[in-house]
Amino acid sequence: MAKGILLVESHPSSPERDAEFNEWYETVHMPEVLALDGFVSARRFRPVRPGEPYVAVYDIEADDVTAAAKGVFAAAKSGGFNMSDSMQFDPPPAMRILELTAEQSAP
Structure with a gap:
């Protein structure tokens, strides 16, 4: 089984909506x-x-990190997420899919 991450960079739609953006992201979007x-x-x-x-x-x-990550794009496109206008969409969030190549722990 492969390991990887989906890295997402996003902004609130305005500074005044920062708290609302964070509340939605952490209680609605992340669980979705x-x-x-x-x-x-x-x-x-x-x-x-x-x-x-x-x-x-x-x-x-x-098994396929890229295929799993594409599930996010499919869900967003099909309306499977409860999106909030407290997130900036212009420009849209930046997303990167990365697959693990090495892993180490501190001694």
Whole structure:
């Protein structure tokens, strides 16, 4: 079984909607993504410098990491997610699919 991540960079639609954006992302959107086949966990990071994106990292374990990640695109396209206008869509969130090549732990 392969391991990988879906890395998503996103912004609130306006600074005034930051709290609303974070509430929706963490209580609605992340659980919807984690319900998809192959998605096993998620982490979210806030920017430490103004204007930079929030980053979500979804861990994937599947025979085909790319196919599992494409499930997110399919769900978004078919209306399978409860999207919020508190997220900026112009430009849309940046997404990258990455497959694990090496793993190490601290001694």
